Amino acid sequence: MRIRLAAALSAVAATALLLSGCAGAGNPSATPSPSASSKCLLNAKPGTASDAVKVSGSGKDLTVTVPSGTNIDAATAAQRSVVKKGDGKDVVAGDLVSVQYRIVNATDNSVLDSSTRGVDDQLPILLDPQQQSLFVAALECQPLGSAVVLALPSKLLGEGAKPLVVYAQSTKKLPTVATGKAVAPEAGLPTVKLAKNGEPTITVPKADAPTATQVAVLKQGDGATVGSGDFVVVQYTGVTWADGKVFDSSWTRGAPTQFQTTGVVPGFRKALEGQKVGSQVLAVIPPADGYGATAQGSIPANSTLVFVVDILGTVPAAAAAQ
Structure with a gap:
Protein backbone atom coordinates (compact mmCIF):
# COMPACT_ATOMS: atom_id res chain seq x y z
CA MET A 1 0.00 0.00 0.00
CA PRO A 175 -6.51 15.37 13.14
CA THR A 176 -5.23 11.80 13.16
CA VAL A 177 -8.50 10.34 14.48
CA ALA A 178 -12.01 10.44 13.05
CA THR A 179 -13.83 13.56 14.28
CA GLY A 180 -17.32 12.83 12.95
CA LYS A 181 -20.55 12.53 14.94
CA ALA A 182 -21.07 9.16 16.64
CA VAL A 183 -23.64 6.87 15.02
CA ALA A 184 -25.57 4.16 16.88
CA PRO A 185 -23.97 0.73 16.25
CA GLU A 186 -25.77 -1.88 14.18
CA ALA A 187 -26.92 -5.06 15.91
CA GLY A 188 -25.09 -8.27 15.10
CA LEU A 189 -21.86 -6.64 14.00
CA PRO A 190 -18.59 -6.56 15.97
CA THR A 191 -18.50 -3.97 18.74
CA VAL A 192 -15.85 -1.29 19.02
CA LYS A 193 -14.43 0.41 22.11
CA LEU A 194 -12.14 3.39 21.68
CA ALA A 195 -9.17 4.21 23.89
CA LYS A 196 -8.50 7.83 24.91
CA ASN A 197 -6.18 8.24 21.94
CA GLY A 198 -8.84 6.87 19.57
CA GLU A 199 -7.35 3.41 19.06
CA PRO A 200 -10.13 0.84 18.61
CA THR A 201 -10.53 -2.50 20.34
CA ILE A 202 -12.73 -4.81 18.27
CA THR A 203 -14.85 -7.57 19.82
CA VAL A 204 -16.24 -10.14 17.41
CA PRO A 205 -19.64 -11.69 18.30
CA LYS A 206 -19.93 -15.43 18.89
CA ALA A 207 -21.80 -16.05 15.68
CA ASP A 208 -21.22 -17.18 12.13
CA ALA A 209 -19.45 -14.66 9.93
CA PRO A 210 -21.59 -12.93 7.29
CA THR A 211 -21.24 -14.14 3.72
CA ALA A 212 -21.37 -10.66 2.14
CA THR A 213 -19.34 -7.55 2.92
CA GLN A 214 -21.02 -5.34 5.51
CA VAL A 215 -20.06 -1.71 6.11
CA ALA A 216 -21.36 0.36 9.02
CA VAL A 217 -20.60 3.99 9.81
CA LEU A 218 -19.53 4.47 13.44
CA LYS A 219 -18.81 8.18 13.12
CA GLN A 220 -20.26 10.37 10.38
CA GLY A 221 -17.81 12.93 9.02
CA ASP A 222 -18.60 15.99 6.92
CA GLY A 223 -15.42 16.37 4.87
CA ALA A 224 -14.61 15.56 1.26
CA THR A 225 -16.05 12.36 -0.21
CA VAL A 226 -13.65 9.56 -1.10
CA GLY A 227 -13.95 8.89 -4.81
CA SER A 228 -13.13 5.84 -6.90
CA GLY A 229 -9.38 5.38 -7.04
CA ASP A 230 -8.65 8.26 -4.68
CA PHE A 231 -5.62 8.30 -2.41
CA VAL A 232 -6.65 8.16 1.24
CA VAL A 233 -4.97 8.79 4.58
CA VAL A 234 -6.34 6.56 7.33
CA GLN A 235 -5.86 4.99 10.72
CA TYR A 236 -6.99 1.38 10.87
CA THR A 237 -7.03 -1.84 12.85
CA GLY A 238 -7.77 -5.25 11.34
CA VAL A 239 -8.72 -8.48 13.13
CA THR A 240 -9.84 -11.87 11.93
CA TRP A 241 -13.43 -12.91 12.68
CA ALA A 242 -12.37 -16.41 13.74
CA ASP A 243 -10.28 -15.37 16.75
CA GLY A 244 -10.52 -11.57 17.04
CA LYS A 245 -6.73 -11.22 16.94
CA VAL A 246 -5.16 -8.11 15.44
CA PHE A 247 -3.21 -8.90 12.26
CA ASP A 248 -2.41 -5.32 11.22
CA SER A 249 -2.79 -1.83 12.67
CA SER A 250 -1.51 1.64 11.86
CA TRP A 251 -1.89 2.42 15.56
CA THR A 252 0.94 0.08 16.49
CA ARG A 253 3.20 1.95 14.06
CA GLY A 254 2.42 5.25 15.73
CA ALA A 255 1.11 7.20 12.73
CA PRO A 256 -1.54 7.06 9.98
CA THR A 257 -0.90 5.38 6.64
CA GLN A 258 -1.84 6.16 3.06
CA PHE A 259 -2.81 4.17 -0.03
CA GLN A 260 -4.98 4.21 -3.14
CA THR A 261 -8.43 2.67 -2.86
CA THR A 262 -7.72 0.54 -5.92
CA GLY A 263 -4.67 -0.95 -4.19
CA VAL A 264 -6.50 -2.83 -1.44
CA VAL A 265 -8.83 -5.84 -1.28
CA PRO A 266 -12.33 -5.25 -2.74
CA GLY A 267 -14.06 -5.21 0.64
CA PHE A 268 -11.75 -2.53 2.00
CA ARG A 269 -12.35 -0.47 -1.13
CA LYS A 270 -16.11 -0.79 -0.67
CA ALA A 271 -15.72 0.48 2.89
CA LEU A 272 -13.89 3.63 1.79
CA GLU A 273 -15.33 4.90 -1.47
CA GLY A 274 -18.35 7.12 -0.98
CA GLN A 275 -17.49 7.88 2.64
CA LYS A 276 -16.63 11.35 3.93
CA VAL A 277 -13.41 12.47 5.57
CA GLY A 278 -13.85 12.52 9.34
CA SER A 279 -15.86 9.29 9.27
CA GLN A 280 -15.06 6.06 11.08
CA VAL A 281 -16.30 2.89 9.44
CA LEU A 282 -16.55 -0.75 10.43
CA ALA A 283 -16.11 -3.27 7.63
CA VAL A 284 -16.72 -7.02 7.81
CA ILE A 285 -15.13 -8.62 4.76
CA PRO A 286 -15.69 -12.29 3.83
CA PRO A 287 -12.98 -14.20 1.93
CA ALA A 288 -14.57 -13.46 -1.46
CA ASP A 289 -13.90 -9.73 -0.95
CA GLY A 290 -10.69 -10.31 0.99
CA TYR A 291 -7.77 -12.66 0.35
CA GLY A 292 -9.89 -15.68 -0.55
CA ALA A 293 -8.22 -19.07 -0.22
CA THR A 294 -4.73 -17.54 -0.08
CA ALA A 295 -3.01 -17.04 3.27
CA GLN A 296 -1.44 -13.63 3.81
CA GLY A 297 1.22 -13.51 6.50
CA SER A 298 -0.57 -14.09 9.80
CA ILE A 299 -3.97 -14.17 8.08
CA PRO A 300 -5.10 -17.78 7.44
CA ALA A 301 -6.68 -18.77 4.16
CA ASN A 302 -10.45 -18.22 3.84
CA SER A 303 -10.49 -15.65 6.66
CA THR A 304 -13.26 -13.15 7.25
CA LEU A 305 -11.64 -9.82 8.08
CA VAL A 306 -12.91 -7.03 10.33
CA PHE A 307 -11.56 -3.49 10.00
CA VAL A 308 -12.20 -0.26 11.86
CA VAL A 309 -11.01 2.65 9.72
CA ASP A 310 -10.71 6.36 10.53
CA ILE A 311 -10.77 8.34 7.26
CA LEU A 312 -8.50 11.34 7.72
CA GLY A 313 -7.91 12.72 4.24
CA THR A 314 -8.46 12.08 0.55
CA VAL A 315 -6.72 13.26 -2.61
CA PRO A 316 -8.33 12.97 -6.06
CA ALA A 317 -7.00 10.15 -8.20
CA ALA A 318 -5.68 12.73 -10.68
CA ALA A 319 -2.75 13.09 -8.29
CA ALA A 320 -1.26 9.91 -9.72
CA ALA A 321 -1.49 11.12 -13.29
CA GLN A 322 0.24 14.48 -12.97
Missing part, protein backbone atom coordinates in the same frame (compact mmCIF):
# COMPACT_ATOMS: atom_id res chain seq x y z
CA ARG A 2 2.78 2.42 -0.96
CA ILE A 3 1.93 5.61 -2.81
CA ARG A 4 3.37 9.00 -3.48
CA LEU A 5 0.74 11.74 -3.69
CA ALA A 6 3.17 13.92 -5.61
CA ALA A 7 3.71 11.52 -8.48
CA ALA A 8 5.22 14.08 -10.83
CA LEU A 9 7.40 11.91 -13.05
CA SER A 10 9.87 9.33 -11.82
CA ALA A 11 12.08 12.11 -10.46
CA VAL A 12 9.67 12.81 -7.65
CA ALA A 13 9.41 9.12 -6.84
CA ALA A 14 13.19 9.11 -6.55
CA THR A 15 13.19 11.71 -3.79
CA ALA A 16 13.29 8.84 -1.32
CA LEU A 17 17.03 9.14 -1.95
CA LEU A 18 16.97 12.42 -0.03
CA LEU A 19 16.24 10.69 3.23
CA SER A 20 17.83 7.33 2.46
CA GLY A 21 19.01 5.75 5.66
CA CYS A 22 17.54 8.49 7.85
CA ALA A 23 14.18 6.91 8.62
CA GLY A 24 15.57 3.55 9.72
CA ALA A 25 14.94 0.07 8.48
CA GLY A 26 11.85 -2.07 8.87
CA ASN A 27 8.52 -2.62 7.16
CA PRO A 28 8.68 -0.61 3.90
CA SER A 29 5.03 0.41 4.26
CA ALA A 30 5.33 1.45 7.88
CA THR A 31 5.15 5.07 8.92
CA PRO A 32 7.50 6.52 11.52
CA SER A 33 6.73 6.33 15.20
CA PRO A 34 6.29 9.64 17.08
CA SER A 35 9.58 9.06 18.90
CA ALA A 36 11.39 8.57 15.60
CA SER A 37 9.70 11.65 14.14
CA SER A 38 10.75 14.09 16.85
CA LYS A 39 14.06 15.04 15.21
CA CYS A 40 15.01 16.53 11.87
CA LEU A 41 15.82 13.94 9.20
CA LEU A 42 17.41 16.23 6.61
CA ASN A 43 16.93 19.85 7.77
CA ALA A 44 18.16 21.28 4.47
CA LYS A 45 19.87 24.69 4.61
CA PRO A 46 19.42 27.72 2.33
CA GLY A 47 21.75 28.28 -0.62
CA THR A 48 22.18 30.44 -3.70
CA ALA A 49 19.89 28.19 -5.77
CA SER A 50 16.93 28.13 -3.36
CA ASP A 51 17.38 31.84 -2.56
CA ALA A 52 17.13 32.70 -6.27
CA VAL A 53 13.67 31.18 -6.80
CA LYS A 54 10.84 33.71 -7.13
CA VAL A 55 7.35 33.14 -5.67
CA SER A 56 4.47 35.46 -6.59
CA GLY A 57 0.70 35.59 -6.37
CA SER A 58 -1.53 33.67 -4.00
CA GLY A 59 -4.06 30.85 -3.96
CA LYS A 60 -4.55 29.20 -7.34
CA ASP A 61 -2.71 32.15 -8.95
CA LEU A 62 0.51 31.39 -7.07
CA THR A 63 3.48 30.95 -9.40
CA VAL A 64 7.00 29.67 -8.83
CA THR A 65 9.77 30.80 -11.18
CA VAL A 66 13.37 29.73 -11.46
CA PRO A 67 15.18 32.76 -12.99
CA SER A 68 17.22 32.17 -16.14
CA GLY A 69 20.82 31.35 -15.34
CA THR A 70 20.06 29.71 -11.98
CA ASN A 71 22.18 26.57 -11.85
CA ILE A 72 20.55 24.27 -9.32
CA ASP A 73 22.77 21.40 -10.42
CA ALA A 74 25.81 23.32 -9.17
CA ALA A 75 24.66 22.52 -5.62
CA THR A 76 25.93 19.37 -3.94
CA ALA A 77 22.88 18.95 -1.68
CA ALA A 78 19.25 19.95 -1.36
CA GLN A 79 18.80 23.62 -0.47
CA ARG A 80 15.84 25.09 1.41
CA SER A 81 14.97 28.75 1.82
CA VAL A 82 12.17 30.02 4.04
CA VAL A 83 9.85 32.39 2.16
CA LYS A 84 7.58 32.94 5.14
CA LYS A 85 8.08 31.89 8.75
CA GLY A 86 5.03 30.41 10.42
CA ASP A 87 4.05 30.85 14.05
CA GLY A 88 2.89 27.32 14.93
CA LYS A 89 4.70 24.35 16.38
CA ASP A 90 7.41 22.74 14.29
CA VAL A 91 6.23 20.26 11.66
CA VAL A 92 7.93 16.85 11.88
CA ALA A 93 7.88 13.53 10.06
CA GLY A 94 4.69 11.64 10.85
CA ASP A 95 2.49 14.74 10.95
CA LEU A 96 -0.63 15.05 8.79
CA VAL A 97 -0.90 18.60 7.46
CA SER A 98 -2.78 20.58 4.89
CA VAL A 99 -0.33 21.85 2.26
CA GLN A 100 -0.31 24.28 -0.65
CA TYR A 101 2.41 23.29 -3.09
CA ARG A 102 3.89 23.55 -6.57
CA ILE A 103 6.50 21.19 -8.02
CA VAL A 104 8.38 22.78 -10.91
CA ASN A 105 10.87 21.51 -13.48
CA ALA A 106 13.77 23.86 -12.81
CA THR A 107 14.97 23.78 -16.42
CA ASP A 108 11.82 25.23 -18.01
CA ASN A 109 9.51 26.26 -15.11
CA SER A 110 6.82 23.79 -16.16
CA VAL A 111 4.54 22.76 -13.30
CA LEU A 112 4.77 19.02 -12.75
CA ASP A 113 2.32 18.76 -9.89
CA SER A 114 0.34 21.13 -7.68
CA SER A 115 -2.30 21.36 -4.99
CA THR A 116 -4.68 23.35 -7.20
CA ARG A 117 -7.12 20.43 -7.44
CA GLY A 118 -7.64 20.60 -3.68
CA VAL A 119 -10.08 22.71 -1.70
CA ASP A 120 -8.68 26.27 -1.39
CA ASP A 121 -5.58 25.08 -3.26
CA GLN A 122 -4.58 22.73 -0.46
CA LEU A 123 -4.28 18.97 -0.09
CA PRO A 124 -3.76 16.73 2.96
CA ILE A 125 -0.19 15.44 3.07
CA LEU A 126 1.07 12.72 5.40
CA LEU A 127 4.76 13.40 6.09
CA ASP A 128 5.91 9.82 5.73
CA PRO A 129 9.67 9.68 5.02
CA GLN A 130 9.32 6.48 3.01
CA GLN A 131 6.50 7.65 0.75
CA GLN A 132 6.49 11.44 0.95
CA SER A 133 10.15 12.25 1.46
CA LEU A 134 9.93 15.29 -0.81
CA PHE A 135 7.44 16.99 1.49
CA VAL A 136 9.28 15.87 4.60
CA ALA A 137 12.43 17.51 3.23
CA ALA A 138 10.52 20.69 2.43
CA LEU A 139 8.47 21.14 5.60
CA GLU A 140 10.17 19.35 8.49
CA CYS A 141 11.50 21.34 11.45
CA GLN A 142 9.79 24.56 10.36
CA PRO A 143 6.86 26.11 12.25
CA LEU A 144 3.37 25.35 11.01
CA GLY A 145 2.36 28.08 8.57
CA SER A 146 5.83 28.35 7.06
CA ALA A 147 6.30 28.60 3.30
CA VAL A 148 9.54 27.28 1.82
CA VAL A 149 11.37 26.75 -1.44
CA LEU A 150 13.28 23.49 -1.83
CA ALA A 151 15.83 23.22 -4.65
CA LEU A 152 16.82 19.68 -5.64
CA PRO A 153 19.78 19.05 -7.96
CA SER A 154 19.26 16.25 -10.44
CA LYS A 155 22.01 14.10 -8.89
CA LEU A 156 19.68 13.52 -5.92
CA LEU A 157 16.80 12.38 -8.09
CA GLY A 158 18.15 9.52 -10.12
CA GLU A 159 19.60 8.92 -13.57
CA GLY A 160 18.10 11.07 -16.32
CA ALA A 161 16.21 13.29 -13.87
CA LYS A 162 15.88 17.06 -14.18
CA PRO A 163 16.48 19.41 -11.24
CA LEU A 164 13.32 20.29 -9.35
CA VAL A 165 12.04 23.17 -7.28
CA VAL A 166 9.31 22.65 -4.71
CA TYR A 167 7.28 25.41 -3.11
CA ALA A 168 5.33 24.20 -0.09
CA GLN A 169 3.41 25.85 2.72
CA SER A 170 1.95 23.95 5.66
CA THR A 171 -1.30 25.64 6.62
CA LYS A 172 -3.02 23.44 9.18
CA LYS A 173 -2.28 20.36 11.26
CA LEU A 174 -5.01 17.81 10.60
Whole structure:
Protein backbone atom coordinates (compact mmCIF):
# COMPACT_ATOMS: atom_id res chain seq x y z
CA MET A 1 0.00 0.00 0.00
CA ARG A 2 2.78 2.42 -0.96
CA ILE A 3 1.93 5.61 -2.81
CA ARG A 4 3.37 9.00 -3.48
CA LEU A 5 0.74 11.74 -3.69
CA ALA A 6 3.17 13.92 -5.61
CA ALA A 7 3.71 11.52 -8.48
CA ALA A 8 5.22 14.08 -10.83
CA LEU A 9 7.40 11.91 -13.05
CA SER A 10 9.87 9.33 -11.82
CA ALA A 11 12.08 12.11 -10.46
CA VAL A 12 9.67 12.81 -7.65
CA ALA A 13 9.41 9.12 -6.84
CA ALA A 14 13.19 9.11 -6.55
CA THR A 15 13.19 11.71 -3.79
CA ALA A 16 13.29 8.84 -1.32
CA LEU A 17 17.03 9.14 -1.95
CA LEU A 18 16.97 12.42 -0.03
CA LEU A 19 16.24 10.69 3.23
CA SER A 20 17.83 7.33 2.46
CA GLY A 21 19.01 5.75 5.66
CA CYS A 22 17.54 8.49 7.85
CA ALA A 23 14.18 6.91 8.62
CA GLY A 24 15.57 3.55 9.72
CA ALA A 25 14.94 0.07 8.48
CA GLY A 26 11.85 -2.07 8.87
CA ASN A 27 8.52 -2.62 7.16
CA PRO A 28 8.68 -0.61 3.90
CA SER A 29 5.03 0.41 4.26
CA ALA A 30 5.33 1.45 7.88
CA THR A 31 5.15 5.07 8.92
CA PRO A 32 7.50 6.52 11.52
CA SER A 33 6.73 6.33 15.20
CA PRO A 34 6.29 9.64 17.08
CA SER A 35 9.58 9.06 18.90
CA ALA A 36 11.39 8.57 15.60
CA SER A 37 9.70 11.65 14.14
CA SER A 38 10.75 14.09 16.85
CA LYS A 39 14.06 15.04 15.21
CA CYS A 40 15.01 16.53 11.87
CA LEU A 41 15.82 13.94 9.20
CA LEU A 42 17.41 16.23 6.61
CA ASN A 43 16.93 19.85 7.77
CA ALA A 44 18.16 21.28 4.47
CA LYS A 45 19.87 24.69 4.61
CA PRO A 46 19.42 27.72 2.33
CA GLY A 47 21.75 28.28 -0.62
CA THR A 48 22.18 30.44 -3.70
CA ALA A 49 19.89 28.19 -5.77
CA SER A 50 16.93 28.13 -3.36
CA ASP A 51 17.38 31.84 -2.56
CA ALA A 52 17.13 32.70 -6.27
CA VAL A 53 13.67 31.18 -6.80
CA LYS A 54 10.84 33.71 -7.13
CA VAL A 55 7.35 33.14 -5.67
CA SER A 56 4.47 35.46 -6.59
CA GLY A 57 0.70 35.59 -6.37
CA SER A 58 -1.53 33.67 -4.00
CA GLY A 59 -4.06 30.85 -3.96
CA LYS A 60 -4.55 29.20 -7.34
CA ASP A 61 -2.71 32.15 -8.95
CA LEU A 62 0.51 31.39 -7.07
CA THR A 63 3.48 30.95 -9.40
CA VAL A 64 7.00 29.67 -8.83
CA THR A 65 9.77 30.80 -11.18
CA VAL A 66 13.37 29.73 -11.46
CA PRO A 67 15.18 32.76 -12.99
CA SER A 68 17.22 32.17 -16.14
CA GLY A 69 20.82 31.35 -15.34
CA THR A 70 20.06 29.71 -11.98
CA ASN A 71 22.18 26.57 -11.85
CA ILE A 72 20.55 24.27 -9.32
CA ASP A 73 22.77 21.40 -10.42
CA ALA A 74 25.81 23.32 -9.17
CA ALA A 75 24.66 22.52 -5.62
CA THR A 76 25.93 19.37 -3.94
CA ALA A 77 22.88 18.95 -1.68
CA ALA A 78 19.25 19.95 -1.36
CA GLN A 79 18.80 23.62 -0.47
CA ARG A 80 15.84 25.09 1.41
CA SER A 81 14.97 28.75 1.82
CA VAL A 82 12.17 30.02 4.04
CA VAL A 83 9.85 32.39 2.16
CA LYS A 84 7.58 32.94 5.14
CA LYS A 85 8.08 31.89 8.75
CA GLY A 86 5.03 30.41 10.42
CA ASP A 87 4.05 30.85 14.05
CA GLY A 88 2.89 27.32 14.93
CA LYS A 89 4.70 24.35 16.38
CA ASP A 90 7.41 22.74 14.29
CA VAL A 91 6.23 20.26 11.66
CA VAL A 92 7.93 16.85 11.88
CA ALA A 93 7.88 13.53 10.06
CA GLY A 94 4.69 11.64 10.85
CA ASP A 95 2.49 14.74 10.95
CA LEU A 96 -0.63 15.05 8.79
CA VAL A 97 -0.90 18.60 7.46
CA SER A 98 -2.78 20.58 4.89
CA VAL A 99 -0.33 21.85 2.26
CA GLN A 100 -0.31 24.28 -0.65
CA TYR A 101 2.41 23.29 -3.09
CA ARG A 102 3.89 23.55 -6.57
CA ILE A 103 6.50 21.19 -8.02
CA VAL A 104 8.38 22.78 -10.91
CA ASN A 105 10.87 21.51 -13.48
CA ALA A 106 13.77 23.86 -12.81
CA THR A 107 14.97 23.78 -16.42
CA ASP A 108 11.82 25.23 -18.01
CA ASN A 109 9.51 26.26 -15.11
CA SER A 110 6.82 23.79 -16.16
CA VAL A 111 4.54 22.76 -13.30
CA LEU A 112 4.77 19.02 -12.75
CA ASP A 113 2.32 18.76 -9.89
CA SER A 114 0.34 21.13 -7.68
CA SER A 115 -2.30 21.36 -4.99
CA THR A 116 -4.68 23.35 -7.20
CA ARG A 117 -7.12 20.43 -7.44
CA GLY A 118 -7.64 20.60 -3.68
CA VAL A 119 -10.08 22.71 -1.70
CA ASP A 120 -8.68 26.27 -1.39
CA ASP A 121 -5.58 25.08 -3.26
CA GLN A 122 -4.58 22.73 -0.46
CA LEU A 123 -4.28 18.97 -0.09
CA PRO A 124 -3.76 16.73 2.96
CA ILE A 125 -0.19 15.44 3.07
CA LEU A 126 1.07 12.72 5.40
CA LEU A 127 4.76 13.40 6.09
CA ASP A 128 5.91 9.82 5.73
CA PRO A 129 9.67 9.68 5.02
CA GLN A 130 9.32 6.48 3.01
CA GLN A 131 6.50 7.65 0.75
CA GLN A 132 6.49 11.44 0.95
CA SER A 133 10.15 12.25 1.46
CA LEU A 134 9.93 15.29 -0.81
CA PHE A 135 7.44 16.99 1.49
CA VAL A 136 9.28 15.87 4.60
CA ALA A 137 12.43 17.51 3.23
CA ALA A 138 10.52 20.69 2.43
CA LEU A 139 8.47 21.14 5.60
CA GLU A 140 10.17 19.35 8.49
CA CYS A 141 11.50 21.34 11.45
CA GLN A 142 9.79 24.56 10.36
CA PRO A 143 6.86 26.11 12.25
CA LEU A 144 3.37 25.35 11.01
CA GLY A 145 2.36 28.08 8.57
CA SER A 146 5.83 28.35 7.06
CA ALA A 147 6.30 28.60 3.30
CA VAL A 148 9.54 27.28 1.82
CA VAL A 149 11.37 26.75 -1.44
CA LEU A 150 13.28 23.49 -1.83
CA ALA A 151 15.83 23.22 -4.65
CA LEU A 152 16.82 19.68 -5.64
CA PRO A 153 19.78 19.05 -7.96
CA SER A 154 19.26 16.25 -10.44
CA LYS A 155 22.01 14.10 -8.89
CA LEU A 156 19.68 13.52 -5.92
CA LEU A 157 16.80 12.38 -8.09
CA GLY A 158 18.15 9.52 -10.12
CA GLU A 159 19.60 8.92 -13.57
CA GLY A 160 18.10 11.07 -16.32
CA ALA A 161 16.21 13.29 -13.87
CA LYS A 162 15.88 17.06 -14.18
CA PRO A 163 16.48 19.41 -11.24
CA LEU A 164 13.32 20.29 -9.35
CA VAL A 165 12.04 23.17 -7.28
CA VAL A 166 9.31 22.65 -4.71
CA TYR A 167 7.28 25.41 -3.11
CA ALA A 168 5.33 24.20 -0.09
CA GLN A 169 3.41 25.85 2.72
CA SER A 170 1.95 23.95 5.66
CA THR A 171 -1.30 25.64 6.62
CA LYS A 172 -3.02 23.44 9.18
CA LYS A 173 -2.28 20.36 11.26
CA LEU A 174 -5.01 17.81 10.60
CA PRO A 175 -6.51 15.37 13.14
CA THR A 176 -5.23 11.80 13.16
CA VAL A 177 -8.50 10.34 14.48
CA ALA A 178 -12.01 10.44 13.05
CA THR A 179 -13.83 13.56 14.28
CA GLY A 180 -17.32 12.83 12.95
CA LYS A 181 -20.55 12.53 14.94
CA ALA A 182 -21.07 9.16 16.64
CA VAL A 183 -23.64 6.87 15.02
CA ALA A 184 -25.57 4.16 16.88
CA PRO A 185 -23.97 0.73 16.25
CA GLU A 186 -25.77 -1.88 14.18
CA ALA A 187 -26.92 -5.06 15.91
CA GLY A 188 -25.09 -8.27 15.10
CA LEU A 189 -21.86 -6.64 14.00
CA PRO A 190 -18.59 -6.56 15.97
CA THR A 191 -18.50 -3.97 18.74
CA VAL A 192 -15.85 -1.29 19.02
CA LYS A 193 -14.43 0.41 22.11
CA LEU A 194 -12.14 3.39 21.68
CA ALA A 195 -9.17 4.21 23.89
CA LYS A 196 -8.50 7.83 24.91
CA ASN A 197 -6.18 8.24 21.94
CA GLY A 198 -8.84 6.87 19.57
CA GLU A 199 -7.35 3.41 19.06
CA PRO A 200 -10.13 0.84 18.61
CA THR A 201 -10.53 -2.50 20.34
CA ILE A 202 -12.73 -4.81 18.27
CA THR A 203 -14.85 -7.57 19.82
CA VAL A 204 -16.24 -10.14 17.41
CA PRO A 205 -19.64 -11.69 18.30
CA LYS A 206 -19.93 -15.43 18.89
CA ALA A 207 -21.80 -16.05 15.68
CA ASP A 208 -21.22 -17.18 12.13
CA ALA A 209 -19.45 -14.66 9.93
CA PRO A 210 -21.59 -12.93 7.29
CA THR A 211 -21.24 -14.14 3.72
CA ALA A 212 -21.37 -10.66 2.14
CA THR A 213 -19.34 -7.55 2.92
CA GLN A 214 -21.02 -5.34 5.51
CA VAL A 215 -20.06 -1.71 6.11
CA ALA A 216 -21.36 0.36 9.02
CA VAL A 217 -20.60 3.99 9.81
CA LEU A 218 -19.53 4.47 13.44
CA LYS A 219 -18.81 8.18 13.12
CA GLN A 220 -20.26 10.37 10.38
CA GLY A 221 -17.81 12.93 9.02
CA ASP A 222 -18.60 15.99 6.92
CA GLY A 223 -15.42 16.37 4.87
CA ALA A 224 -14.61 15.56 1.26
CA THR A 225 -16.05 12.36 -0.21
CA VAL A 226 -13.65 9.56 -1.10
CA GLY A 227 -13.95 8.89 -4.81
CA SER A 228 -13.13 5.84 -6.90
CA GLY A 229 -9.38 5.38 -7.04
CA ASP A 230 -8.65 8.26 -4.68
CA PHE A 231 -5.62 8.30 -2.41
CA VAL A 232 -6.65 8.16 1.24
CA VAL A 233 -4.97 8.79 4.58
CA VAL A 234 -6.34 6.56 7.33
CA GLN A 235 -5.86 4.99 10.72
CA TYR A 236 -6.99 1.38 10.87
CA THR A 237 -7.03 -1.84 12.85
CA GLY A 238 -7.77 -5.25 11.34
CA VAL A 239 -8.72 -8.48 13.13
CA THR A 240 -9.84 -11.87 11.93
CA TRP A 241 -13.43 -12.91 12.68
CA ALA A 242 -12.37 -16.41 13.74
CA ASP A 243 -10.28 -15.37 16.75
CA GLY A 244 -10.52 -11.57 17.04
CA LYS A 245 -6.73 -11.22 16.94
CA VAL A 246 -5.16 -8.11 15.44
CA PHE A 247 -3.21 -8.90 12.26
CA ASP A 248 -2.41 -5.32 11.22
CA SER A 249 -2.79 -1.83 12.67
CA SER A 250 -1.51 1.64 11.86
CA TRP A 251 -1.89 2.42 15.56
CA THR A 252 0.94 0.08 16.49
CA ARG A 253 3.20 1.95 14.06
CA GLY A 254 2.42 5.25 15.73
CA ALA A 255 1.11 7.20 12.73
CA PRO A 256 -1.54 7.06 9.98
CA THR A 257 -0.90 5.38 6.64
CA GLN A 258 -1.84 6.16 3.06
CA PHE A 259 -2.81 4.17 -0.03
CA GLN A 260 -4.98 4.21 -3.14
CA THR A 261 -8.43 2.67 -2.86
CA THR A 262 -7.72 0.54 -5.92
CA GLY A 263 -4.67 -0.95 -4.19
CA VAL A 264 -6.50 -2.83 -1.44
CA VAL A 265 -8.83 -5.84 -1.28
CA PRO A 266 -12.33 -5.25 -2.74
CA GLY A 267 -14.06 -5.21 0.64
CA PHE A 268 -11.75 -2.53 2.00
CA ARG A 269 -12.35 -0.47 -1.13
CA LYS A 270 -16.11 -0.79 -0.67
CA ALA A 271 -15.72 0.48 2.89
CA LEU A 272 -13.89 3.63 1.79
CA GLU A 273 -15.33 4.90 -1.47
CA GLY A 274 -18.35 7.12 -0.98
CA GLN A 275 -17.49 7.88 2.64
CA LYS A 276 -16.63 11.35 3.93
CA VAL A 277 -13.41 12.47 5.57
CA GLY A 278 -13.85 12.52 9.34
CA SER A 279 -15.86 9.29 9.27
CA GLN A 280 -15.06 6.06 11.08
CA VAL A 281 -16.30 2.89 9.44
CA LEU A 282 -16.55 -0.75 10.43
CA ALA A 283 -16.11 -3.27 7.63
CA VAL A 284 -16.72 -7.02 7.81
CA ILE A 285 -15.13 -8.62 4.76
CA PRO A 286 -15.69 -12.29 3.83
CA PRO A 287 -12.98 -14.20 1.93
CA ALA A 288 -14.57 -13.46 -1.46
CA ASP A 289 -13.90 -9.73 -0.95
CA GLY A 290 -10.69 -10.31 0.99
CA TYR A 291 -7.77 -12.66 0.35
CA GLY A 292 -9.89 -15.68 -0.55
CA ALA A 293 -8.22 -19.07 -0.22
CA THR A 294 -4.73 -17.54 -0.08
CA ALA A 295 -3.01 -17.04 3.27
CA GLN A 296 -1.44 -13.63 3.81
CA GLY A 297 1.22 -13.51 6.50
CA SER A 298 -0.57 -14.09 9.80
CA ILE A 299 -3.97 -14.17 8.08
CA PRO A 300 -5.10 -17.78 7.44
CA ALA A 301 -6.68 -18.77 4.16
CA ASN A 302 -10.45 -18.22 3.84
CA SER A 303 -10.49 -15.65 6.66
CA THR A 304 -13.26 -13.15 7.25
CA LEU A 305 -11.64 -9.82 8.08
CA VAL A 306 -12.91 -7.03 10.33
CA PHE A 307 -11.56 -3.49 10.00
CA VAL A 308 -12.20 -0.26 11.86
CA VAL A 309 -11.01 2.65 9.72
CA ASP A 310 -10.71 6.36 10.53
CA ILE A 311 -10.77 8.34 7.26
CA LEU A 312 -8.50 11.34 7.72
CA GLY A 313 -7.91 12.72 4.24
CA THR A 314 -8.46 12.08 0.55
CA VAL A 315 -6.72 13.26 -2.61
CA PRO A 316 -8.33 12.97 -6.06
CA ALA A 317 -7.00 10.15 -8.20
CA ALA A 318 -5.68 12.73 -10.68
CA ALA A 319 -2.75 13.09 -8.29
CA ALA A 320 -1.26 9.91 -9.72
CA ALA A 321 -1.49 11.12 -13.29
CA GLN A 322 0.24 14.48 -12.97
